[in-house]
Amino acid sequence: MVAVWVALAFVALQRLLELRLAQANLRWALSQGGQEYGREHYPLFFLLHIGWMLGWLLEGLAGNRLSPLWWLWLTVFVLAQGLRYWAIRSLGRYWNTRIVIVPGAQRIEAGPYRYLRHPNYLAVALELLSLPLVFNAWITALVASLLNAMLLLLVRIPTEERALKAYSNALNPEQSKA
Numbered sequence: 537m538v539a540v541w542v543a544l545a546f547v548a549l550q551r552l553l554e555l556r557l558a559q560a561n562l563r564w565a566l567s568q569g570g571q572e573y574g575r576e577h578y579p580l581f582f583l584l585h586i587g588w589m590l591g592w593l594l595e596g597l598a599g600n601r602l603s604p605l606w607w608l609w610l611t612v613f614v615l616a617q618g619l620r621y622w623a624i625r626s627l628g629r630y631w632n633t634r635i636v637i638v639p640g641a642q643r644i645e646a647g648p649y650r651y652l653r654h655p656n657y658l659a660v661a662l663e664l665l666s667l668p669l670v671f672n673a674w675i676t677a678l679v680a681s682l683l684n685a686m687l688l689l690l691v692r693i694p695t696e697e698r699a700l701k702a703y704s705n706a707l708n709p710e711q712s713k714a
Contacts, residue, residue: 540596540671547589547667557624558633565630570638573699577691578634584687588664588680596671603672612666620659622648631656635696637703657688 566572603609624631626647630638648655664684668677 537596537600537602537671539602540593543667543670544589544593551585554624555633558631561629561632562634562636565632565636565638568638568640570636571699573635573637574692574695575634577687577695580687580691581633584680584683588668588676591676591680592668592671592673595668595673595676599672601672603669606670609666609669612662613670616659616662616666619648619655620663623656623659635692635699637699639703643700654688654693657693660684661688 562570562572626649627644630636630641630644652658661681661684664680665677668674668680
């Protein structure tokens with residue numbers, strides 16, 4: 537099935553370009569005195585995304601047909617891309633695939649961050665669910681979504697919130713006593 541290979545090429549290229557942007561933003565953030573948090577869990581997300589891509593590729597090739605609702609799942613995927621790139625654009629140089637706190641930086645409250653605390657995570661969750669479903673890769677959609685939810689809710693978001701709180705407390709020591 538050609539569609540699954542086209543999707544894989546698109547997502548792989550997208551991920552590589554995003555990693556390149558993230559590396560440039562990381563170098564900039566560190567040059568500004570930024571501190572990275574949660575480095576130990578970062579490889580888990582990398583493995584999740586590689587497994588996700590391999591999963592829907594193999595499941596899609598094995599089933600060799602698009603879902604009857606492929607157009608719905610593709611629409612969700614495209615909308616998730618829009619949300620993700622809106623979040624990336626809103627964060628500008630502060631966007632990263634890692635958790636980096638830059639001293640003196642203000643919390644971004646523009647774009648989708650006006651409405652959601654973690655819009656990028658929502659976009660990725662929708663992406664991990666929807667793209668496999670285009671190819672009837674239900675197992676991959678379910679497993680990747682569950683693993684992503686566990687990593688986000690039990691590891692990533694708590695780590696990010698602790699980092700932000702530690703930074704905020706360092707700036708306002710009087711508030712941390714309350």
